[in-house]
Amino acid sequence: MTVPLPLSGAAAAAERLLKSLLAYGLSDVVIAPGSRSQALALAAAELEKSGRIFLHVRTDERSAGFFALGLARETGRAAAVVTTSGTAVANLMPAVMEAANARIPLLVISADRPLELHGIRANQTASQAAIFRAYARFGIDLEIAAAAVPELSYFDSLAGRLHTASKTGPVHLNLRLNEPLSGSGDVPESVSPPEQAYEGGANSQVKAYELGLVETSPAVLDDSLPTVVIAGAGAGRSAEDFAHRAGLPLLAEVVSGARFGRNVINCYQTLLADAETRGAIAQAVVFGYPTLTREVLALLSEPAVRVVVVDAVATSSAGVGLPVYLPAGVSDAELKNRVRVVPDILLPDGFNRDRGRAWLRAWVRADRELLTSRTTAHAPDTALARETGYKERNQYARQELAAMREPVTREMLVERVWQACWPHDRLVFAASRLVRVADRQVPGRPVPVHANRGVAGIDGTVATALGIATASQFGVAARVNGEIAASAGVTRLLIGDLALLHDAGSLALTPGEAQPALQIFVLNDCGGTIFEQLEVKKTASAQAYDRVMRTPHNVVIESLATAYGWKYEKVATRSELDTVLTRQVQDPEIIEVTI
Structure with a gap:
């Protein structure tokens, strides 16, 4: 039986x-x-x-x-x-x-x-x-x-x-x-x-394949045209490498993983907003998925601009059917005439990098002037500090004290957090206003950046950051001979208050699991102020705007942190912000910044 x-x-x-x-x-x-x-x-x-x-x-x-x-x-x-x-x-x-x-x-x-x-x-x-x-x-x-x-x-x-x-x-x-x-x-x-x-x-049914824009062989750069390199989300080092070899301006989004190097143009949005500058561009080489600025999207939609999209994944046999970035608002006939999707782009034989040196120099010079005018970095008056007179030294002390007490702004927050990150750290951006502020504010720096830009939703941002922090600090790559590497860095998340509340449940920490060194910097402006930059701010009544767009709240962030067992601190000045950015981070913590 x-x-x-x-x-x-x-x-x-x-x-x-x-x-x-x-x-x-x-x-x-x-x-x-x-x-x-x-x-x-x-x-x-x-x-x-x-x-x-x-x-x-x-x-x-x-x-x-x-x-x-x-x-x-x-x-x-x-x-x-x-x-x-x-x-x-x-x-x-x-x-x-x-x-x-x-x-x-x-x-x-x-x-x-x-x-x-x-x-x-x-x-x-x-x-x-x-x-x-x-x-x-x-x-x-x-x-x-x-x-x-x-x-x-x-x-x-x-x-x-x-x-x-x-x-x-x-x-x-x-x-x-x-x-x-x-x-x-x-x-x-x-x-x-x-x-x-x-x-x-x-x-599997996407326009790039339907129109026959996808090529399986590398393209060769047409170096006779004034060209810029655009790096969107996920572009990575390949965009910086090509821009450097070709001697071309690199217009790199802060989430691209390519915002570093000699050729990076940090204030590209402002420069592209100038009709004369934009009109001088005849060709754009696109790496990754650009999403952050209307200026870039407008450039790529210009009928006179030829676009080469470098997408090694989509042009491979494994990637057939994947969505491919294409300029929006462009007819099929125009796309066929001026857009190519290729696995790689090469420099022509006998390429002379000096031909474009003046073109690159003009971009770099204009960018440096804009970046200098925007920075929130505090530069001490060293000449005054060297003075021996009482009045001068007193004046210097007052200046330094005023700088320490300076209220934190969005620009200061993103710039200071950006500067505090090193290659062994990780920086995560929510799909909120801060990522756009950072894109206009921060200088080139090889910081490992993550952001959910595929659909650009605010869903799951805290959970995503926890996953990134856990993998980078405790995962296979973070271990040497089975032990956690001493060089494992800190993960920092820049997030707005609504994005935090949207994913508050992910703050729950599982007992018995290793908790990563994660700092969540939440900018609390009591609602979705990102919509202030959109048409709705001008078309809706103040009452309707506050009711259905800004969605103000009265959540006490400190109580939320306490409920989930996170360390909590509130900062309001430059000095307080610098303190939390320079101390050792061992446990998950929420840093609230109010505007």
Whole structure:
């Protein structure tokens, strides 16, 4: 007589799946609690116990999704986020949308009810198998029987497919698990698992491919045209490297990862706002995804400007179907006539860098003058300090005291935080007003910057920063011979009050997990003042504007920090700001700056 085993296939399937994913580089698993996903959670806990993965537990799925996104942003590898069934899966949608548009690797593993429970209004049952179809690069729906699971080779193959597809964005594995959901023992194997798979999603139909703009061979720079290099989000060092080799002005967004070097033009927005300067540009080479300024978008939409978009991912076989940056508001015929999408751009044979030296020099000179006039950096009067007379020394002391007591402004905040960051630190920007202030204010500096600019939402910013901080300070790359490297830096997040409140739940710190050195600088101006820069400020009544756009609040940030166990400090002057930026940071802390 056959004795029923004390387990379902869920436990064995979860164990085999995670072990197969380990072979393809999975190092981080993020769990949100749930009943249907218990087998996956327990299997991850066992792997954590043996030191084979980093396990992170979050209280809600939206936070878990953005935490996994932050891990992947920092490491470049997909982290797995595991959820139970029902609305839990839907809470991952914002993170999946961001991952898809920012091309961040992300692995979603959702537990589901078996097929027979669908369509009959069974508890906690929803249509989730293809919920991310419009965004996931690859998805698969897999039924796991109560006492039979696919053999290990199937999971190895499945892990390989998920790994390959996740290189350019999110992937989704939906596991339909039958009860019982946990246990241990021998489970018979099935070599023919029922599965439903889809690839590409709605994003496979994008204009760049439809119009034939995507080329598979590198372009050669036309050095006869006055040219600028534009670096948007995710551009990285390749934009700076090309601008340097070509001797061209580098118009680098603060979130680009390319805002450094001799060629960087920090005040490019102001310069592009000048019609004469903008009109002199005949060609733009674009790296990354520009989103921050209307001036850049206007330049790229100019009919006389030829645009070369350098996108090595989208032009590769793995990236076919990915969204590609194209100028907005331009007809298809015009796009075909003046826009190219290429994997790389080369300098022509016999390239003479001196030909464009005067062009670059003019940009650099104008930029330096603007940057000097904008800086909030305090420069002591050294001539006065060297004086020996009482009046002069007293005057110097008064000047220094006044500087220390100077109220913090948005410009001062972003500039001081920017200057406090080093290459071993991380700086994260929320999609709020501060990132735009920084883009107009801060000088070139090789600071590792992260920001969710794929869809530019304020969702999950705290969770993303926590994921970035955790990966950079405790992850695989931060360890030397198994120990945390002493050089692990501080992560700083610049965020507005509404963006903080939007993700307040992510402030919950999980007991037993290492807490990163993270400083959250929240600028509290009691509402969404970013909208002051938009048309609505002029078209709406003051009452309507405050009611539905600015959305003022009366949240006490200190109480919020206390409730979640964060250190808290409030700063109002330059001296107080400098103090928190120069001290040692060991625990998560919230620094409130009121305007």
